[in-house]
Amino acid sequence: MSSLYQQVAEEIAQRIATGMYVPGERLPGVRGHAQNRKVSVATAVAAYQVLVDAGYIEARPRSGFYVRARQPIQAIEAEPAAIANPPRLVTGQAMAMALIKAANDPAIVQLGAAVPDPAFLPTQAIGRALARVVRTRRAETAGYMMPPGAPELRRQIARRMSETGGAVSADDIVITTGCQEALSLALRAVTVPGDVVAVESPAFYGLLHVMESLGLEALEIPAHPREGLALDALAFALDRWPVKACVVSPNFSNPLGCRMPDENKRALVRLLGKHRIPLIEDDVYGDLGFAPQRPSTCKGLAPHADILYCSSFSKTLAPGLRIGWIAATGERRERIEYLKYVTSIASPTVPQLAVADLLGTGRYERYLREVRGRYASAVARMSDAVMKSFPEETRISQPQGGFVLWLELPEGTDSFALARRALCKGVSIAPGPLFSASGKFGNFIRLSSARVWDARMERALVELAKLI
Secondary structure, three states, X not given: OOOHHHHHHHHHHHHHHOOOOOOOOEOOOHHHHHHHHOOOHHHHHHHHHHHHHOOOEEEEOOOEEEEOOOOOOOEOOOOOOOOOOOOEEOOOOHXXXXXXXXXXXXXXXXXXXXXOOHHHOOHHHHHHHHHHHHHHOHHHHOOOOOOOOOHHHHHHHHHHHHHOOOOOOHHHEEEEOHHHHHHHHHHHHHOOOOOEEEEEEOOOHHHHXXXXXXXXEEEEEEEEOOOEXXXXXXXXXXXXXXXXXXXXXXXXXXXOOOEOOHHHHHHHHHHHHHXXXXXXXXXXXXXXXXXXXXXXXXXXXXXXXXXXXXXXXXXXXXXXXOOEEEEOOHHHHHHHHHHHHHHHOOOOHHHHHHHHHHHHHOHHHHHHHHHHHHHHHHHHHHHHHHHHHOOOOOEEOOOXXXXXXXXXXXXXXXXXXXXXXXXXXXXXXXXXXXXXXXXXXXXXXXXXXXXXXXXXXXXHHHHHHHHX
């Protein structure tokens, strides 16, 4: 006869097998499970350990126990990184506009745009903060908050950035209308039309939009699916082409979700410093790592290097607030502040004050502690569903943060044609060539996992698998 802890473990395993607990879902805490099952805490701990050893669940430090994906994952492999292709003008981003417009259609199952479902966002806390600001600071909300932006918001951002390792002053911060504008201002501050900019490959297509609008040439540098930008390929490219700037997302890049190790971040800064090339660091997903500790930034590891740090609250608080920022120093900051003024005069006042309110009360940190686990669960569940339904040749990224998945489909798949047909079936996806200036990744797609899981979502994935 099996021991009591083994019986408890078998019951939980049965619930996982029948779908009562799904991949990525957090199990009840050890004490809570012991009380519900009317067993000792030691018995519950032993049962959970059996399930960990058997691969049913995994322990996440300071977060609890989560159901593991049961389908074996075929991971995306790194492409050869020794040589980078020549730079080229960014063109042909029209397909992305169709994807963006589809994001506003409630009839479409939104798997394409990297926009969190409102269920993942602290909408009530945001609503209360907005109401509080309008009620208590009516005179200020009626006017412009001229660049560099609301002083209290810049102080809160500087405090949070300093906590990740680097001393940043509020005077270094310029508030922008989202991270997209931050990237645009950063590029305009250090380049002119026709310049060559090194970017990761695959790269966030919004960045490629910006570069297309500015007449810049993209030099695509291969990215490792787990460690990010290939430094050997970058070194080769810098010796061969007149690169004027380098844009990198070291923490949970979109679409790979990879995290660059700290030693690689330092090596990247040294390499660019040797060639006197500014680094534009896109850290918009930095707060959404699955581990409890926030990863370091290049800006934090090298506070005196020529780094223009860009981020926003669009992926964490709400896209509609449109609050982003750039951290830079000296002449760089002055140039960015001027460009911000001539571009849009100022970012909206009320959202700036509301975000400052949320940061000052500690609500934001509490929210992040909760939502990181939810995003990790959503990614695990989506990964499991993809490996269960899609062709067996499918390979999938293993993100360490954020909420997007990068899929390599069977050879010969036309992801543009797939995206068009899926849209006709009421499902939006992001085809791979959007993430390349040269049209690479023809058999890749990106999916967003930040959706409420329901029958409609399951049907959408099954329909997508059929189309593939």
